[in-house]
Structure formats: C-alpha cells, structure tokens
Amino acid sequence: MMLGKTLGATLVALISLSSIVSTVTIQKPGLTQSQLSKTRAKQIKAAYRTSYQAYLKYATGHDALLPLSDGFADPFGGWGASVVDSLSTSFLMGHRDLYDQGVEYSKRIDFTKTSSSSISLFETNIRYLAGLISAYELGGKKEQKLIDQAKVVGDHLITGWLGTNPLPCNTLKWNNLATPDSCDSSGIAEAGTLILEMDRLSKYTGDQKYLQLATKSMKAIAQSKGVFPGLFPQVYDPTTGQPKDDYVTWGGGSDSFFEYLIKYAYLTGDDKSIWVNTWVDSVASSIQHLVEHPEQTQASQLTYLTDYSASNGGNLPRWSHLGCFAGGNWILGAKMIGNDAFDAYGQALTGACANTYTSSPSGIGPESFVFIGQGNNTNGITINDAAFYRQHGFDFEVTQYILRPEVMESVFYAYRTTGDTKWQDIAWAAWTSIYRNCLVKQNGALAALADVNSTSPTKLDDSESFLYAETFKYLYLIFADPSKVDLDRYVLNTEAHPFEIDQPGKGGYAAKKVDVRPVGEKAGKKENGVKKPSETKDVPMPMFSGLPGLNLPLGGGGNTLGNVLGWTKRDGLKKHRRGKTH
Numbered sequence: 352m353m354l355g356k357t358l359g360a361t362l363v364a365l366i367s368l369s370s371i372v373s374t375v376t377i378q379k380p381g382l383t384q385s386q387l388s389k390t391r392a393k394q395i396k397a398a399y400r401t402s403y404q405a406y407l408k409y410a411t412g413h414d415a416l417l418p419l420s421d422g423f424a425d426p427f428g429g430w431g432a433s434v435v436d437s438l439s440t441s442f443l444m445g446h447r448d449l450y451d452q453g454v455e456y457s458k459r460i461d462f463t464k465t466s467s468s469s470i471s472l473f474e475t476n477i478r479y480l481a482g483l484i485s486a487y488e489l490g491g492k493k494e495q496k497l498i499d500q501a502k503v504v505g506d507h508l509i510t511g512w513l514g515t516n517p518l519p520c521n522t523l524k525w526n527n528l529a530t531p532d533s534c535d536s537s538g539i540a541e542a543g544t545l546i547l548e549m550d551r552l553s554k555y556t557g558d559q560k561y562l563q564l565a566t567k568s569m570k571a572i573a574q575s576k577g578v579f580p581g582l583f584p585q586v587y588d589p590t591t592g593q594p595k596d597d598y599v600t601w602g603g604g605s606d607s608f609f610e611y612l613i614k615y616a617y618l619t620g621d622d623k624s625i626w627v628n629t630w631v632d633s634v635a636s637s638i639q640h641l642v643e644h645p646e647q648t649q650a651s652q653l654t655y656l657t658d659y660s661a662s663n664g665g666n667l668p669r670w671s672h673l674g675c676f677a678g679g680n681w682i683l684g685a686k687m688i689g690n691d692a693f694d695a696y697g698q699a700l701t702g703a704c705a706n707t708y709t710s711s712p713s714g715i716g717p718e719s720f721v722f723i724g725q726g727n728n729t730n731g732i733t734i735n736d737a738a739f740y741r742q743h744g745f746d747f748e749v750t751q752y753i754l755r756p757e758v759m760e761s762v763f764y765a766y767r768t769t770g771d772t773k774w775q776d777i778a779w780a781a782w783t784s785i786y787r788n789c790l791v792k793q794n795g796a797l798a799a800l801a802d803v804n805s806t807s808p809t810k811l812d813d814s815e816s817f818l819y820a821e822t823f824k825y826l827y828l829i830f831a832d833p834s835k836v837d838l839d840r841y842v843l844n845t846e847a848h849p850f851e852i853d854q855p856g857k858g859g860y861a862a863k864k865v866d867v868r869p870v871g872e873k874a875g876k877k878e879n880g881v882k883k884p885s886e887t888k889d890v891p892m893p894m895f896s897g898l899p900g901l902n903l904p905l906g907g908g909g910n911t912l913g914n915v916l917g918w919t920k921r922d923g924l925k926k927h928r929r930g931k932t933h
C-alpha cells in the first residue's frame with residue numbers, strides 16, 4: 352500500500368516532469384495524413400518522377416536540364432548538380448530506384464576537377480555537400496563513399512578562407528588550390544550559410560577544421576555591429592570581418608545567414624552559444640524596423656517585410672520570393688523558444704506570401720513585389736497597376752517564376768506546426784498552378800515562367816536543380832505522412848536537404864525575453880534615412896540572380912536584377928556575389 356502510494360506519487364511527479372520537458376514540440380502533436388492528402392502526395396510524387404526522368408534523358412550528368420530545348424546547362428561545376436540535389440527527395444518520396452542510381456552516380460563523380468573557370472563556394476556547399484551528406488544519413492549511414500566524396504568537396508571549399516581571414520571569398524579557383532583568388536568583399540549569405548554542412552562534415556570525417564572555419568565566419572558576422580541589433584548588412588570585408596554597406600534584407604544575398612543562426616542551434620541543440628539570441632535579435636529588430644502593412648489598399652491587414660538602407664532613404668517597400676522563406680523560419684524558431692508572438696508573425700508573413708500566389712492571374716507569385724509602405728512611403732518605387740494594388744495589397748515587380756520553393760517552404764512550416772488544412776489548400780492550388788503553367792508537354796519537365804502576371808505565361812528554357820531538391824520536396828511533404836521529415840527530428844538546410852538533429856526531444860530552447868508589438872499593430876513613427884532617392888534608377892536592389900535570359904555568368908560578376916533593369920549597381924559591389932540564388 353505504502354509502496355504503491357509512493358510509486359504512484361513518483362509516477363505522477365515523473366509524468367509532470369516529462370510533460371514540462373516535452374511541452375515544446377515543433378510539429379503539432381498527433382498530426383496525421385488524410386485520405387485526400389494521400390492522393391495529392393501521390394500525384395506530386397508521380398510528377399516528380401516524370402520531370403526528373405526528363406532530366407535524366409536529356410541532361411544526365413549535367414547540372415540542369417534546359418526543358419524547352421532538351422539541352423543542358425552546367426552552372427555549378429558540371430558535376431551533375433540535379434543528380435546530387437535530387438537524392439534526398441527521391442529517397443523521401445520512396446523512389447528507391449532513382450535514389451540508388453543517383454547514389455551510384457554520385458559516388459563516381461570526379462570532384463577534384465571541373466571545366467568551369469570559377470566555382471561558387473555557397474552554391475557548391477548547399478547543393479553538393481549537403482546533398483551528399485543528407486543522402487548518406489537517409490540511406491542509413493552505410494555508404495562511406497558519399498562522405499569521402501563530401502570530403503573532397505569540403506577540402507576545396509575551405510580554400511575560400513585566405514590566410515587568417517575571418518570570412519571566405521565566394522569564388523573559388525577549383526583546379527588550382529595552391530593559388531586561390533582573393534576578393535574584396537563577401538556577402539553574409541555566402542559567408543554565413545556554411546555551418547550546418549561543415550558541422551556535419553566534421554562530424555562524419557572526425558576532422559574539426561571544416562566546422563572551425565564555418566564557425567569563424569558566422570561568428571565574425573554575428574559579433575559585428577549590425578544596422579540594428581541582429582540585423583547585419585549584406586556586404587562584408589573578408590579580411591576584417593566588418594560591414595561595407597548598410598543594406599538590410601531577408602532576401603537574396605543575406606537570407607540564409609539569418610536562417611542558419613536558428614537552424615544551427617537546432618541542429619546541435621546548443622542554446623548556450625550566441626546563435627539563438629542573435630537570431631532573436633534579428634527577428635525582434637525586424638518586427639520593430641522592417642515589418643510593415645501596405646497602405647492605400649483593401650488588403651492593409653497583410654504583414655510584410657521591407658528592406659532597409661539608411662543611406663537610401665530607410666525602408667524600401669519591396670519583398671521577394673526568396674525573402675518569403677522568413678515566415679517558415681520564424682515559425683520554426685518561435686516553436687523552439689516558445690515565443691508565441693514570433694510564431695504569429697511567422698504565420699502572418701507566410702499568409703502575405705501566399706497572397707501573392709492566390710491573387711496572381713497565373714496562381715503563382717512573382718520573383719519580387721512592391722507596395723506602399725507606412726506613411727505612404729514608396730521610396731522611389733512605383734506602383735504601376737493601381738487597381739490591382741488596391742485590391743490585393745501588392746504590385747508585381749519582377750514577374751518571372753523560376754520554380755523557386757520559398758513560399759511553399761513557409762507553407763510547409765505553417766501546416767506542420769498548426770495542422771490547419773487551409774495551408775494544404777493553398778499548397779494544392781499553388782501546385783496545380785505550377786503544374787498547369789510550367790509543364791512541358793513533350794517531355795514531362797517543368798520550366799520557368801517569364802511572367803506570372805498572366806493567365807497563360809510564356810515558358811522559359813530554364814529548370815534549376817532546386818526544383819527537385821526543394822520545390823517538389825516541400826510540396827510533397829505538405830501532403831505526406833507527417834512522420835516524413837518530422838520537424839522534431841530533422842532540420843532542413845537552405846536547399847531542403849534534411850539533417851538529423853543531435854538532440855531530438857530537447858524541449859524548450861533558452862532564449863532571452865524580448866518585447867515586440869503584437870502582429871497587425873503598426874510600428875511607431877519611422878526614423879527617416881539620410882537620403883531620399885528621387886528616381887527609380889537609384890533604388891538599390893537585393894540580389895536576385897540565376898534569372899534566365901540574362902546572358903551573364905551564373906555566380907559571376909554583376910548577375911543582379913539591378914543590372915538587368917539597368918539600375919545602378921549597389922555600392923561596394925565591384926565583383927558582385929550572389930547569396931541564395933534559389
């Protein structure tokens with residue numbers, strides 16, 4: 352009796368203890384796959400297979416299929432980026448034959464040389480290094496050769512850190528390791544999107560040098576003086592680790608630096624280092640300084656992220672497809688630290704990005720969009736279609752769609768954390784629009800689009816490897832059994848390759864408390880920048896690149912949207928670099 356009572360009391364104590372520890376989960380507990388989802392997942396899985404087989408037929412071993420001409424392109428070293436990038440998706444979808452063939456192919460790639468004159472550290476890291484390591488983990492960690500290959504790639508990538516420089520140069524002379532190129536600037540996305548992959552490479556090779564270098568550059572940025580706490584500008588001096596400009600954005604060129612702050616903490620379970628709190632600062636400062644609601648529109652409830660540059664007049668009311676990953680990232684971090692306000696912002700940002708899809712004549716959102724910011728601020732940006740703007744709260748700016756994933760990426764986080772099927776409905780509408788507009792009938796491939804502001808967009812001869820790595824994966828996972836890439840066990844790199852986290856079930860992450868205004872409420876009066884550009888051509892652009900039809904080398908100089916539109920180049924960017932290009 353006594354014993355029973357004590358045992359009972361102990362059990363009660365144990366249960367309540369474990370319920371404290373386990374109250375923090377990322378995914379909504381008990382989420383299951385509906386019959387409807389099963390059917391939808393199956394359709395996406397089949398379309399992936401057909402589309403990937405078109406790549407195999409016409410472009411096998413090359414980086415990307417040119418879907419209209421049945422040709423190929425080699426912007427990423429020519430090692431077969433689409434093969435390596437597709438491995439984790441093929442595995443997760445249960446296309447075991449495609450995965451096995453891809454692994455065999457990947458084991459035989461000669462990563463010691465390339466016919467490309469320069470290689471992007473960033474792109475090679477997120478596509479190849481992550482693709483190889485993630486395939487190794489998913490396949491049960493049996494194929495040691497995948498790690499050997501990853502090591503060859505990693506040993507080339509670390510030549511980007513010249514001398515004792517804190518930050519690497521992004522452009523690598525792959526074939527000539529002994530004489531690396533120097534550079535006068537590095538972007539924070541390039542220098543700060545390495546730590547997940549390098550950590551895993553160090554873990555599986557037992558050699559700490561990869562992680563040490565990636566940590567050095569990430570820390571240099573995180574410890575530099577931001578424009579606002581946690582909000583670092585885009586361009587850095589690689590020798591000093593100090594900023595060279597004042598342009599703040601969650602879009603291309605900066606994006607995945609912010610993304611990796613919280614994801615690296617999640618990968619390792621480390622909430623003692625600076626990562627979590629630097630990310631908390633980034634989000635809190637973004638809420639204070641970047642979040643705005645569009646003015647002079649019926650859709651003024653939408654929640655947007657602006658860019659910011661004091662030397663260019665302050666807030667720039669423009670957001671991008673690339674920058675739309677932020678909603679999902681804020682949701683993930685919010686769940687980790689149990690911050691409901693951040694979570695609400697993440698959901699709201701995701702909703703605003705989804706609105707660019709649901710409002711668009713093609714059903715697909717654009718590369719970038721603009722709006723009228725707080726206090727009727729346009730900062731040199733023009734709203735062309737006033738009627739559309741009044742109804743939908745944004746106007747198209749760059750109207751291409753190059754099969755990017757970020758809006759569906761955020762919808763994936765919104766769905767997995769809430770279980771609200773409205774997100775699945777949004778994703779299904781997006782998928783049917785993508786399939787209807789992008790499908791190339793004669794070969795089953797999907798092609799980029801020239802203009803999503805149209806009910807029958809013209810296709811472009813472009814289809815990058817992130818279609819297989821990311822876009823198909825996120826769409827599939829929104830409908831798949833939620834135990835696939837369970838967010839309580841995996842973290843996805845910026846190319847959507849899943850890595851196993853070190854401390855599943857860790858529970859709540861320690862983070863400092865911050866006060867932010869509730870979502871939907873306007874910020875106080877904005878501080879103005881020092882200069883108001885009067886002409887559109889002076890408006891600085893975040894870095895979009897990889898857009899087809901530019902006739903500029905991928906990953907090379909000047910491949911920015913600003914150049915395409917004939918706008919002035921950003922200060923301090925002599926040799927232009929790209930951040931997240933997808």
Ligand SMILES: *[C@@H]1O[C@H](CO)[C@@H](O)[C@H](O)[C@H]1NC(C)=O
Pocket residue numbers: 646647726727
């Ligand atoms: C913004 O413009 C609208 C419409 O022209 C006007 O009613 C409103 O007063 C303006 N707001 C500010 C802060 O200037």
Ligand SMILES: *[C@@H]1O[C@H](CO)[C@@H](O)[C@H](O)[C@H]1NC(C)=O
Pocket residue numbers: 735736746747748750804805
């Ligand atoms: C979008 O399409 C409409 C209808 O064709 C057109 O009036 C408008 O100018 C377009 N917007 C942009 C930014 O291209």
